[in-house]
Amino acid sequence: MPRRTPKPITLHDVAELSGVSYQTVSRVINNHPYVSKDTRHRVLAAIRELDYRPNRVARSLATRRSYTLGVVTFGTNYYGPSQMMANVERAARSRGYNLTVANIDTLTPRAMLDIVDQLGGQLVDGLVLITPVLGISYEELVTLCAGIPFVMIDAQLGARIPSVVIDQRYGSQLATQHLLDLGHRRIAEIRGPLNWFGAIARHESCLATLKAAGLEPVCQYEGNWTAEDGYHAAHQLLDSGATFSALVVGNDQMALGAMRALHERGIRIPDDVSLVGFDDIPEAAYFEPPLTTVRQDFGGLGEQSVEYLVSMIDDPDTPMHQRVLHPTLVVRDSTRTLE
């Protein structure tokens, strides 16, 4: 039965069929008390008979609540952001919120404004920003969001923005210290693009940890998070003539590429070079060899950010703060004691 836009059924239709007023039907739908058992049954029967579904748009207009959250992502192709988004969706839905997503290719105020224009206008009750890169200041953000409450995931650690972050400094410190503890002294670094907060944090913390041991990286390369670039990075580092016994890599994909390059050069892991990654993607345990890396709790990130955002929506006086989660080191076979 093609059901050719058959005049949408409204409260009034249900009301008429069940012989009550539209308001009573509304009460039934919203589970208000003060509706007698008898009429409630009649109304429910009518709803079923007509296959009535409340018009959520009209409801939003009346209540000024859309029960929809917006999420703005930058780079859904990366593992981190896409995981965060999946977890935000789960958390939102479990609270009765829908999620509308908008990916952004270049993080400029202009692009952000377009998105907010698109998502604003009562379409979303709040915004989750998964834009872990530099580009827009907090003040700009507040202006851009035009009064829509927002929470940023993976913002700059210490930033005065409503946000939920993973302490990547700590994570990177774990990784670097791990190598130091194994006796490594000549350590090289492949970092992520330094317009990413995470890359900065990991990089600076790596530096700081080395410095505390009186060291500095023997050489560095700035990659773009991909396996492809990690591959080039490692080749480049080796070509530079520097020698190193350990390699700190900004994420697991780049680590994979680097491992491939090292293999090509006949360098054994971990015998000749130890290597740590970052993220603990599910595949990392099956790299050759299994990768020592830093695990991030993306699930927690999603859950916490939605909880925070919803509390801001419910009560605009929710104090601004930054929630910090802590990563853990997962030691596998890509690192070993320097002999």
Place this chain on the structure above:
Amino acid sequence: MPRRTPKPITLHDVAELSGVSYQTVSRVINNHPYVSKDTRHRVLAAIRELDYRPNRVARSLATRRSYTLGVVTFGTNYYGPSQMMANVERAARSRGYNLTVANIDTLTPRAMLDIVDQLGGQLVDGLVLITPVLGISYEELVTLCAGIPFVMIDAQLGARIPSVVIDQRYGSQLATQHLLDLGHRRIAEIRGPLNWFGAIARHESCLATLKAAGLEPVCQYEGNWTAEDGYHAAHQLLDSGATFSALVVGNDQMALGAMRALHERGIRIPDDVSLVGFDDIPEAAYFEPPLTTVRQDFGGLGEQSVEYLVSMIDDPDTPMHQRVLHPTLVVRDSTRTLE
């Protein structure tokens, strides 16, 4: 400036400030002709001054169009579905549509109904279903969607559903035939879960291709798409005592796990065993060795499905059909001639 829900600005406010009627303001916003240059300027100035943003919810109510598409996904954690979603988002946005996502954990009619209830009610103009698994029949789907036009991505090949699919049979045939062409005769298979359309197609086509050569798989294993399970699969196959010179694997992640297991057993790739994957994830080129696999055009899938869906929304008489895209074989170093 905390901007404490400062009474939303409406058409009427703008109208008052610029000394015209609300209707004229509406015309300006919607770029209707027949509004004089002069008043248009006045109105635009007022809009800027008040920082007015049209209420999209009210607009939706009036136009009965939300310009939002819904996407129902099953398993965003998998590479395929998450890629499809990203591409659907891009395609939707480029057409001025927002995208609301709903992930589903168990593909039952019940769960689907909940989602449609959540997304229905004029909230979305159409639905993209990325639910590449068995569970709901076409008839059920039509009923469930309650008149909302929908397109299914990666449905069963040949299914009489509005859909856009990749011909995975063809892809799997390419992979299997490639191994046959290299002289392999003892071929094992690690397939995906057989409640996935793709897994079925790849599996059956693998079988058919072997059969055409007078062969059948020496042994098989049904995995769950993860590297972890691919790892177990390979160990299991080897433990079974069967010998094989080539391995057809249902996706790249499982291939990764399998490669790891083979390495552990001292089996060299491709010297001792050739191996093909499926998907061509970006990392596949950096596996050890780089993986021969089948590339799927997820971008095309997203683009085509949105185009199709939008045309259904604009014209309900759009004929139902299934668009089929074709994958390609990417030969790398994990396969070689049998000596």
Place this chain on the structure above:
DNA sequence: TGTTATTCTGTGAAGGTTCACAGAAATATT
């Protein structure tokens, strides 16, 4: 100059729901 076509602007209604209020019916209290 008068008539017709074109451009511009405003009014009333509708879209489907919820909120605020008030009236009616049932129940409890004195």
Place this chain on the structure above:
DNA sequence: AATATTTCTGTGAACCTTCACAGAATAACA
């Protein structure tokens, strides 16, 4: 039995737009 309380139900307005229509102003034409 009369009153106060609670439970139940209905009416009008509001949420903010767009659509359909019609009236006013301007331009084009004879």
